[in-house]
Structure formats: C-alpha cells, structure tokens
Amino acid sequence: MDVLQLQRKLREHQAAMLREGFLDDQFSQLQKLQDESSPDFVIEVVKMFFDDSEKLLNNMTRALGQVPVDFKQVDAHVHQYKGSSASVGAARVKNVCATFRNFCETQNLEGCVRCLQQLQQEYSLLKNNLQYLFRLQEEIQAAGGSIPTIE
Amino acid sequence: MAGGEVLRQNLPEKLEESPSGANELHVLAVDDSLVDRKVIERLLKISSCKVTVVESGTRALQYLGLDGDKKSSIGFDSVKVNLIMTDYSMPGMTGYDLLKKIKQESSVFREIPVVIMSSENILTRIDRCLEEGAEDFLLKPVKLSDVRRLKDFIMKGEVKEGEKRCCKRSRSEDCSPSPMTHPCDSSLLSSLSSSSVLSPLSPSTLSSKKSRL
Numbered sequence: 519m520d521v522l523q524l525q526r527k528l529r530e531h532q533a534a535m536l537r538e539g540f541l542d543d544q545f546s547q548l549q550k551l552q553d554e555s556s557p558d559f560v561i562e563v564v565k566m567f568f569d570d571s572e573k574l575l576n577n578m579t580r581a582l583g584q585v586p587v588d589f590k591q592v593d594a595h596v597h598q599y600k601g602s603s604a605s606v607g608a609a610r611v612k613n614v615c616a617t618f619r620n621f622c623e624t625q626n627l628e629g630c631v632r633c634l635q636q637l638q639q640e641y642s643l644l645k646n647n648l649q650y651l652f653r654l655q656e657e658i659q660a661a662g663g664s665i666p667t668i669e
Numbered sequence: 670m671a672g673g674e675v676l677r678q679n680l681p682e683k684l685e686e687s688p689s690g691a692n693e694l695h696v697l698a699v700d701d702s703l704v705d706r707k708v709i710e711r712l713l714k715i716s717s718c719k720v721t722v723v724e725s726g727t728r729a730l731q732y733l734g735l736d737g738d739k740k741s742s743i744g745f746d747s748v749k750v751n752l753i754m755t756d757y758s759m760p761g762m763t764g765y766d767l768l769k770k771i772k773q774e775s776s777v778f779r780e781i782p783v784v785i786m787s788s789e790n791i792l793t794r795i796d797r798c799l800e801e802g803a804e805d806f807l808l809k810p811v812k813l814s815d816v817r818r819l820k821d822f823i824m825k826g827e828v829k830e831g832e833k834r835c836c837k838r839s840r841s842e843d844c845s846p847s848p849m850t851h852p853c854d855s856s857l858l859s860s861l862s863s864s865s866v867l868s869p870l871s872p873s874t875l876s877s878k879k880s881r882l
Contacts, residue, residue, distance in 0.1 A: 544810050547810070547812060547813065548708070550813065551708075551711045551712065551715055551813070553715070556711060556714075556715075559711055562707065563704060563707050563708060566703050566704050566707055567704050569703075570702075570703060570704055597758070598702065600788065601702055601705065601758075601788045601809065602702055602704040602705065604788055604809060604810050605702070605704050605705050605708055605809065605810045606704065607810075
C-alpha cells in the first residue's frame with residue numbers, strides 16, 4: 519500500500535472513531551499540541567491513559583468485590599477515570615463513567631457491576647482502535663509520508 | 670519538570686517583578702492525575718511558558734517554600750512563579766485548600782494569581798473558589814485557548830475595573846463582548862463552549878480584587 523492510500527485509511531479511520539463517538543474533539547485538541555519539538559506527544563499521553571485505565575479498572579474490580587462494597591471508594595476510582603478519559607477525548611469511556619457514578623451514588627451494586635463490564639468493553643474497543651491508528655501512522659512515517667492533520 | 674519531582678530552583682538570575690518583561694511566564698501546575706499533568710505541561714510549554722508540574726498541594730507549597738520548613742528557605746533565591754494552576758479534586762489537600770493557604774500568606778505569594786481547574790461544573794464550588802480569591806475557574810479538559818487567554822491576562826497586568834469580558838456563565842448566558850483584543854470567541858455558541866467560568870459581578874469579589882479577567 520502506498521503512502522497516499524495509507525493516509526486516506528488513517529483519515530477514514532480517525533473520522534470513523536470520531537463519528538462513532540469513540541473519540542471527541544479533545545483528541546483533536548491533543549493532536550494540535552503535537553509538533554516537531556514533541557513529535558510523539560499523542561502516543562505518549564495515550565499510553566499513560568492505557569496504564570491509568572488498567573490500574574483504575576483493577577481498582578474498581580477490587581472495590582466492587584469487597585463485602586460490603588464501599589461505594590465512595592468505587593466512585594473515587596470512577597471519578598478519576600472519568601477525568602483522564604475526558605482529558606484524552608475518550609468519549610464513550612467518559613460517558614459510561616458518568617452513568618457509573620450515578621449508580622455509585624444510589625449504591626446500586628448491580629448497576630455498578632454492569633457499568634464496570636461496559637467500561638472494560640469500551641476500553642478494549644478504544645485501545646484496539648487507537649493501536650490500529652498508531653500503527654497506520656507508523657507505516658506512513660516509515661514510508662516517508664507525513665501524518666495528515668484532522669480538522 | 671516531571672510530575673512528582675520537586676526541585677527547589679536556585680535561579681541563575683532574578684526574574685523581573687513584572688512578568689510583562691522579556692522573561693517567560695513561570696507557571697506552577699498542580700494535578701494528581703498523571704495524564705492531566707502531561708497535558709497541562711504541554712499546553713503551557715507550547716504557549717511559551719516555563720512550567721513546573723507537581724502532583725499535590727503539599728508539593729506545591731514545598732516548591733514555593735511555604736511549607737514552614739525554615740531551613741529550606743534560608744539561603745535560596747525565592748522561586749518566582751507568575752501563575753498557579755491547580756486541579757480542584759485532589760486527595761489530601763484539595764485545590765481549594767491550596768488556594769486558601771496561598772491567599773493567607775502575608776507576602777508576595779498572596780499576589781500570585783491562582784486558577785482552579787475542575788471537571789465538575791458545580792456553581793457553589795466555583796463561587797467558593799472565586800470568593801477565596803481564585804483568578805479564574807476552568808472546566809476540564811483545559812484548552813489551548815484557555816491557556817492563551819490566561820497568559821494574555823497575566824502579561825497585560827491589571828484590567829480596568831468594570832470592563833467585562835466575554836465569559837461562560839453557568840447561571841446566565843448574559844455575556845457582553847469585551848473591547849479587549851481577544852478575550853474569547855465572539856459568538857454566543859462558542860462562548861458557551863469556552864471552559865472558563867467567571868463571576869465578575871459577584872459582590873464579594875468586586876471589592877477584594879483589583880484585577881479581574
């Protein structure tokens with residue numbers, strides 16, 4: 519596949535992620551912060567987000583497994599996750615977090631467990647999609663092309 | 670400066686009192702989230718600010734030399750910070766606690782503008798922070814336009830009393846455009862999407878603040 523095809527694929531993939539709500543405008547904002555002085559900024563932030571995600575999802579799982587459940591503790595983790603997902607533009611993850619927080623407030627264990635499952639799904643989908651995006655970027659760069667900017 | 674690392678800087682030369690000089694604006698950013706620290710650091714660096722990022726209010730006070738540790742403040746040049754940007758929700762010392770501690774200082778530190786950042790748009794929280802002397806309250810995620818606006822404000826110094834800036838009001842959409850060059854976007858739609866929340870007409874802030882955004 520030549521550079522032009524790869525670039526088109528990248529544009530389409532990112533547009534799809536935006537359209538389907540995986541990402542929102544904040545992701546585009548992050549891309550604007552990337553330049554020659556910080557060429558891997560987006561990937562670095564996303565990697566931090568992945569690490570954060572795994573840590574927080576583990577914390578939530580542990581907290582929901584306690585007897586009795588400390589909903590304030592669960593909420594604290596969800597609140598953190600909502601924050602970092604918002605910061606990278608992970609819209610679907612952020613939205614599930616919002617619902618999750620409501621269940622924490624009403625101390626609805628079933629609702630919380632459902633949300634945790636949803637979060638794990640959304641995180642997994644997002645991770646796959648972003649990794650594909652970054653792979654396309656790498657291929658383009660390896661082929662000597664430039665990463666198309668998304669409006 | 671990496672998150673979590675706090676170095677007392679022994680500056681090679683004294684920074685000018687007025688940040689409107691040729692020197693860079695030095696911003697101290699405080700946030701317990703690693704992701705947010707990385708983003709705010711980049712936002713500030715790309716806006717040509719010198720940045721120090723710390724992970725907690727305690728670290729911030731240590732950095733400023735306000736932690737009561739007398740022996741660490743003797744013999745060092747005072748750290749010159751032109752702006753403090755702090756997250757609101759942090760374990761231990763919240764951004765609000767940090768704001769209060771700084772404003773209680775009877776020294777030059779009280780004059781440093783403090784901006785609160787929060788992902789939650791809670792009116793009472795915003796009012797409390799502004800009443801305690803916060804310069805501004807930004808909704809996260811913080812945008813480049815927020816940082817640019819802040820930087821312009823700090824660089825320009827004091828704003829004339831009564832001059833209103835276009836701002837996002839949680840309570841009302843009443844917004845009059847400011848005569849200043851670029852406060853924020855002029856259309857109502859984009860002013861609603863601006864993440865800054867100010868209440869310049871709040872009675873307690875009018876008399877206590879001499880400069881408002």
